[in-house]
Amino acid sequence: MPDPAAVLTADPVPAYRDPRFSVVIAAYTLDRWDDLQRAVASLRAQEPAPHEIIVAVDGNPELLERVRATLPDVIAVENDRHAGAGGARNAGSAVATGEVLAFIDDDVHVAPGWLAALHELFADPTVLGAGGPIRPDWATARPAWFPPEFDWVVGCTFRGSPQEAATVRNLIAANMTMRRDRFEQLGGFRTGFGKVGTRSAPEETDLCIRAGQRWPDAQWRFEPTAAVWHAVPAGRTEPRYFLRRCWLEGTGKAALAAHVGSDAGTSTERDYVARTLPSGVLGGVGEALRTRTVAPLGRAAMIVLGLAFTVAGYVIGTAQERWAAR
Template structure:
């Protein structure tokens, strides 16, 4: 569990240099085998959660097939699908050029789907991406290299637009997009970032479409909060909450711009409107989840509220200074409105997912070998 301890004298402990009394709960849980910087590349499980987007998913898998990395598998989690199209397509494509497993769940929600993937068993490193991206050939190599540092518990990467053709796509980039720049950055309580909102402005760390964790650590903290994430009433925040927990747990989070993916932005304005509101709601849900799971974070969070508001409202802030004169002000206000609804959405999401868990462990179907004709594996049939 993530905790935050306040030093008895009100001063940061000298060995950690934590910002404003925040201290890690324990030293990172690091296997002895990671003590050697030069070693075999870590085994990686790539998790792709999907729902009713079979053509886009197949493009993502095609880009993964071109990855220059010696040891990885892919696990597709079909989140409450309305048809069997995805499973049929994966079976038709077997054998795949990498080990591929498929599992379906009847419970919607991105965070829940990611937790199902953890239950299915993963390799040393688990990397998450979306079903609407194309990964760079060296994406996994950059992630594996970053994890050669035994203090690193999470790696995020650069997310570029796959295309910039419509006003909606340009406006998403103007509002900050998914990129966090081209400079490698390391975040930890031992070396706090200069931003006054650190470590709660977790959006600066990266995005859930391009993130990787040590599987042992992620399982040890119970995975992602299922009451957050796309597909839940909270609409998002699962990635931000996980990033925060990594840092507060004493590990380092590395933003590695060499780990590149290209994301297909929404082309239409209506989709961007929904996205802006959802991002704000997800941010509010993430902050609520952080305090819900660890009330001691409320004090440090309140102390950062003023600079956080400046970041949200100031025209010259990192978030707003890229907006051109034609940027629709409606998008800005929709995001702020979503932020206000975030705590209520998180409470509704907690109610929806009460008592829900991925146990017993889901059974994944392997598609790295040709599949027999007839009924689908696992006793299911096409709908």
């Protein structure tokens, strides 16, 4: 069995007993100003407290100035890298001084005990990074037709995800930590890949897979007690948004597969399609028969539609990637 202190690379990896966390929040719009303030307040309330809070602003000088004027204890930086959330996170990470980087979104607030739950994991030198569940904070009631198997549509942990502590392929950048030295060695989030405008590609999945390929014995850990809440506005509870997001997930996974290979890019998704979704459909039909209600059938139907739109997006996206590579 290899020495845990030499697993990631030939050079020693420290077992952090008391790591300092630099929290990077990617922000881009004044429309989420209240959410951003709530995010910062939730971080200030953590015990232990983060070493520093960095707000990285993407393409919005007015927001940058407001952060500097209103949140003086927060480090505000402008995204001088590639446009999008990944570029903003890279810009924020560039000024960080903590041993561990933590990423959350501007519409996320962390639960009490979040940082404490992640803190102790880095005593294990094989842990490359860690994260936890992302729970939906619905602005309105959860739609009766919205299947929990598709909570990823609104950026949240979905049914079929681990419920207990586990090693996972990838984390989600709304609740994600990583050793800063390894992040820098990897080059951060891939340039020109991710969420920019109407395009959506899973930049955090790309980062996690690249890290796993470079350091195959390292771990990404899921810690169920390190929870955050993700705001879900009313506009994201419409079927039209649901299906559009499924399509973009398909095209994004096609772009990911073009970079890291289809096996690595869809390994988790294959099990999800083979096990989680059929169970959700059968469960919905069974519940409808037992309760003689329509809502479970609606959820089952949306699982089928969501899968169809995602697969269609993947097929079209794969064709586009192959054409572009010619």
